[in-house]
Each structure stands twice: as C-alpha cells, then as structure tokens.
Amino acid sequence: MGSPRRVYVGAFAHCKSLEELDICDAGAIGVGESGRIEFIERDVDDISSVLEKQGWKGVKVVKIKDHGFFFPGFIDTHIHAPQYPNAGIFGKTTLIDWLDKYTFPMEASFSSLARARQVYNRIVNRTLSHGTTTAAYYATVHVPATNLLADICHAKHQRAFIGRVCMDTMSPPNYRDTSPEDAVAATRATIQHITSLDPSHSLLIPIITPRFAPSCTPACLSALGRLHKETNLPIQTHIAENHAELDLVRRTFPSHPSYTAVYDDHGLLGPRTVLAHAVHLSPAEVALIRARGAKVSHCPASNTALTSGAAKVRELLLEDITIGLGTDVSGGYSPSVLVAARHAVMVSRHVAMGSGEGEGDAAKLTEAEVLWLATRGGARALGLEERVGGFEVGMEWDAQMVVLGEGVGVDGEGGEAEGPVDVFGWESWEERIAKWLYNGDDRNTAAVWVKGELVHKTQAFSG
C-alpha cells in the first residue's frame, strides 16, 4: 500500500501562522510509504549526506527546478461540482434569481449519469490541476450522481468531502426531496457508498449537506441534525450570503432569533459545521458561531460576482472564528483556490475602503494571510489541521510543486517564460510568491500530490 518513499528536495514554503510565511530555500522533506512526512531538513547543501543521515540512501529524489518551490496543496472549503459548466455565467443576477435561472436547471440535469460523468471528471481534473488537494464538494440531490462523484475523487485520489444536497422545500418540483425522510435516506445511501469506497474515511468523507435554511423544512433540518448526532459526520451549508436571503430566512423562520440560530436550534451548528459566506452576520451570530466552534468558508469571488456583499474577514479572524477559502463554483467563476486567495486580497481592500478614511486599513489581508486561509485555514475549517495544510513531521504529503518563469533572458533580450509569471531574478522569495499569487495559474503547478501519491503533473514536471 502507498507510494514508495520519496525525498522532495529544494525550496519549500508554507504558512507557519496567519502572519508568517515560512520559506526555506534549501530543504529536503522525506515522505514515507504511508504518505506521511517523516523528516524535514533545512539548509541542505548536500542531499546525499541527508539521505545517509536518515538511512534513506537509494530512495527516489524529486528535485525542484530553479525559481520553484513546494507548497502545501490548496483546500477548497466550498465548491459546487455540478455547477462547473456555469462558471462565468451569471450576468447581473443575485443569489435567488441566480439559483432559479442558472443553478437549479443545471443541477437538475444530473439525473443523467452521463452528464454527471462528463462534468465531474472535468471539475476534479481541473481542481487537481490548480493544486486543490482537498475539496468540500456539494453534489446534487441525486444519489447515483453523488456516488459517481465519490467514485471519481476516489479514482483520481483527491481528498474530498462529498455532500449530497438536501432540500425539501422552495425548490423546483423536479429537483427536490419529497420529504425529510427521503432526504435522510438518500444521504444515508451516499454515506454508505462512500464508506464502502474508503471505510476509514482517510481521503473520502461524507458530509451532511442541507442546501441552506430556506430550502429545508424544520423537520428536514432536525432530521439532518439527528443524523449528524448519530454519525458525527461533518456538516456544510450556506449562511448570510445576501440581503434577500436574510429576509427570506426571517419570513420562513420567524420564531428563531437569527439565521445562525436556525441552524443551532436544529442541531446543525457545531465544531464540524462549515458555513459558507457569512457576509451579513450580527455580532450575536458571530458570538454564537464562536461559542459552537463552527467554521466559515470565505468565498470572495462569488460574493462580489453575485453582488452579495463583502465579508469582513478581519473582524471574524479577530473574533477567533476559523476561516478557510472557497471558490464557490459557480457563484465564483474560477475553480482555482489561488484565484480565490487573490480575490480575498481584493475584497479585503473594498472592505477597507468601505470602512471610512484610514480606519479600514486593518481590514486589508496580506499575501501571507490569504495563503494561510487557502491552506492551514481550510484544513482547520474541515478538521484536518493535524493532517494537511502545512509541512510538519507526521502530516500527510498533500503538496504542489510550483515553478515560476524560467526563461529569463541572460542575454538581456527577455526570453519567454513558460508560464504567466515573469521572474527577473532579483526578486526576494516573498516577492516571487506574491507574483505567483497575483499572476500565477495552473501552468505554474507542475505537480500535485495527495497523501504522497502523484495525482497531477504537467510537462514541466519530470519526477
């Protein structure tokens, strides 16, 4: 079982804390057959002496190229796999009309397994190519298609949370659960299938997925709360994305003090709950989320594209809320977490500008901070912080090899770089990583590993 032992040699970077990007320009990371990191050496100038010291002589070495570095795999805490064909198609809609016009019709079409096979293969390939080693997927209501998504993630060895969407009200007649019992039974069927693929849930994890409060009856929410209590499986849902939705929740759940309280009152708010968006929360709701230890998935591109709002990430961080990043395809148009991190910087600037002169400066997120959200933050949000999101001995090798422009013309003529990032040679490591954050894309992600296994590579990789 597992891959043979390998040593990854060269520069690496990962987030040590929210503020601190730890960069090692000559490292060696040994990964054992279990896919776990067994040693990390820094200041390596002679790899053979490292191998000798570790007793790993003869083991395969994967070397980084110039201007490249190993980085933890990205964690997408919120992505709707069936919506991928709609990426970039949203026009001037906002949440509720966007659901009716684009989303429900597309998702409903996943009653066809052929459709599901085509789209799910594509999106899993895409997310892997963008360095997403863990994704928390929403599927659709359909059990066969949801199980197929699990099969595809299993086959491609992506770490994935697979959520069969539950919705028994305010949904199209041809695309909904017919009863709470139906929602639970269908969810159980997917849990069973996922567990048959991966009995210990080491890479594939079922996740209980009420779409959002307005699309579930109280009975359905309660039944899913009980299912969580019984199984201790994680939960994902949406919260406080836009104003019309807040109104809808107030009308639909008039006796509950807040949107957050709706989930709490139905047993759905706990340390294993991931709440997407969290754009418009009251202080009382933030306090309740913190008290329950629930997590937030920040989806900056989606929130801007659908004119939902700008989430106050700094405020949430200061309140000790755990936050990860979500691409929220297709509310967000890009399946890349790197792009989501870029948007997180940009949205934080708008939050800063909206807060009045000067004062808002603290709202600005740094490059290091958004990369923390994209890795460590996401891992914490999904309860995987002991296993992925950084490079530590004992953690699993979910990683990407990032290569930056290598065509710097030594003759001064400015030869072409291979990817979208131009490195001129004088940049500091921090500056190279900033260049990658802002202009990089899947061409810079030369190889991707999940739990030690190579799951994606480009022609730039010859490992």
Place this chain on the structure above:
Amino acid sequence: MGSPRRVYVGAFAHCKSLEELDICDAGAIGVGESGRIEFIERDVDDISSVLEKQGWKGVKVVKIKDHGFFFPGFIDTHIHAPQYPNAGIFGKTTLIDWLDKYTFPMEASFSSLARARQVYNRIVNRTLSHGTTTAAYYATVHVPATNLLADICHAKHQRAFIGRVCMDTMSPPNYRDTSPEDAVAATRATIQHITSLDPSHSLLIPIITPRFAPSCTPACLSALGRLHKETNLPIQTHIAENHAELDLVRRTFPSHPSYTAVYDDHGLLGPRTVLAHAVHLSPAEVALIRARGAKVSHCPASNTALTSGAAKVRELLLEDITIGLGTDVSGGYSPSVLVAARHAVMVSRHVAMGSGEGEGDAAKLTEAEVLWLATRGGARALGLEERVGGFEVGMEWDAQMVVLGEGVGVDGEGGEAEGPVDVFGWESWEERIAKWLYNGDDRNTAAVWVKGELVHKTQAFSG
C-alpha cells in the same frame, strides 16, 4: 508594402454599441495589403463563392477553429512599461508610499539600457500575447530607454503610444527632470526619434506625459501645455486616484478650484487628453472633463489593489465621458486587458453594493459593456475609433483569434481542454464569450494581428 491579402473565415464578435455585442457565427472578413478591412460577409456557408464574388480567388484563407472566434484586439489605455517587474508586488501600500517604495526605485533603474531592453522586450511580448494590439505606455524620464521602448514596439509591430515621463518636483533627486526646459527638451528628443521610426505616426505615436500634477511644477505643466498646442500630440496623465493625492494637489495648487482645473488651466485638458483613474471627481470636474472632451482610462485592478477607491464608471458613462480600460501595470498586477475587463465587472459590483439597497443595481457593468470598454472605448479614448476597436469596412485589422476549450470528451469522460476555459458544447455564443471573459487567458489567444500583420501566435495557431 504590408502583408498579402487574407480572408479570415469563421465566427467573429465585436461590440456594436456599449450594450450590444454583435456575434456572427459564420463570417468572412477580407483584409487588404494595406491592413484594412475591405469586405465583411455574414452567413457564409461557401467560402469559395465569397472569394469569387469579391474577386479574391486564390487568396490565403485563415480559418477559425471550432468554438473559436475573431475578436478586436484589446486596447490598453494606461500601462507603465518599466513597472512590469513589480507586477504583484505592492503589499499594503497606497499610491504615495507605493511610488516611493516600489515605483521610483524601479523606474530610476532604467538609466540602464540593459535593464530597459530586458523589461521592455518582456512586457511588449506579454501584452501582445494577451491580445493587446494598442497600448498607451508610460516609459520613464530617460530618453534612451524611452526611445528603446519605441524601437521595440516598432520591431514587434505593436500599435503604441510612447510617453516619456515628465516630473520636475516631488520626485527622487536621482530620478527627475532638472527643469521644465529639460522636461520639454527630453520629450522633444523622444518625439523626434519616434517620428523618425514612423513619420506618419501610423502605428507609433508620441504622447506628452506629465506624470501627474503634484510631480510637475506649474512652469513644467505650462510648458507641456504649450508643447501640446504646438504639436497637437496627445497627452496622458493621472487624476483623482486616491484621497492622499487629492490633499496633495489641494496643498500644491491652492489657487486652482479643482484637480481637473489644474490640468485645464495649464492647457493640458482637451479632446486628446487621457486621464487615468478618475476615481474621486466632483460633479464640477466631470462637467469640465466633458466640456473639454477629455477621456478617462478606468484601471479597476489597480484601484482596488492600491486601496484607491472604486471608480463610478456608470455615472461617467451617463455623463457622456469616453472611457477605456487600463491595466495600469504595476498598480494593477496583470498586463492582460481581459483581466482588466473582468476586474471592471467586479469593481462595478462593489460600486453597486456601496450605493445602498437596490439603488446601486444600475452601476453593474455587463460582460458586453466591459468588452466595449476594452475595445471601442479604448479606441475612442485614444482617438483611434475610425481605425480600430471593431470590425468595419475601412478599419484596420487589429484582431485576435480566440480559441476555447476543444477537448470536450465525446465519450462523456471529459477529456482535457487545451486552455483554461471548458466549453461543454451546449453554451450560447454569449455564454462562451462570458466564459472567456472570466476564465480565459493568453492560452486562448491563439493569434494576434496589428494592421493586418501577424504579431503573435501560439502552437494552437496554424495560419
């Protein structure tokens, strides 16, 4: 002189008006030796009969691939060529400290021609690869380096405005003009060089470039105003980018009623003036800009990244101000006008959200509108609307061939697309173009022409 006649066959799209994207799915566009469009045929199902009808039999045909289309070349109305190595490097700075920390040191280094050669070759290659057929460049104060930028654009056949930057105050001692006379003499030297390369300014146009009001003495502004009056050459500068800059202008020019009036009072505000940013203008300033017929370059990515503000593009459009898009490298991190257009959509959402409930909806720009800004709007801003920005008989063939994902798996297995855009086959043309706008990149720009001459191609192009 010029290229041989060619006929471009297949789908094409261009902006007919701000609101209307005109899409023809079976066209044929004939381009003569002068690089001008000589005929446009629609609903073509037999190209040979078109060639016969036009008397163009035997002429070379360039065919579009499936899911691809011809589109006008992009027009970047504001880009600082020497700042390209800093793309993505801005941290938490805002305009004034960003200038001091990153920009002036980088620009000052262009006293070295080797540096200039390396960077200018790279950025011109990059912009061409992103489909930028016209760019309004700021260079530096250095005459040799500015002339070299002109040489490089000339050699690579990019349509370019070349602006030698003038600044005789509030600039580093090692990077400034020593007097207004110095600024004018140096500008004249670059005008002379550019005119020697392209006597009729058919592709290369000198542009008078006071950096911005605070970095020029009144005598320098007046002298440049006189130079404009003498030569009728266009002018480019910055206006109303951030609040600290507004304060600086108020302190530096206390007797002028507004920032816009400073330019007007020095003979620098007219129909050939391009003002970058225009984020914080008073109604009186907007009225003055309209009265003078001056133009605006909207730089959305830069304005967000540097926390400058969010330009109210819809308001300016409703006031009949002509607007184009600027990448504003390196205040903006990307040299791609497609990315700038994407940011224009996103920034317009933030403007909409900042305007209070519901009311702000009109602020939202559509995909068609931002593509208009990227082509027709830019052409108007630069006084080229009769020549480029759309496909009309008599206009010059500044165009790009856009190809979208072609790897749609017919077996339902979801084969890989070649670029970043996945087309599943059922999308309308409008949806394909939206997908390109939001997820496309230089891989989708298979070929680029300026005035009929092929100036860039990828492996996907075999014309």
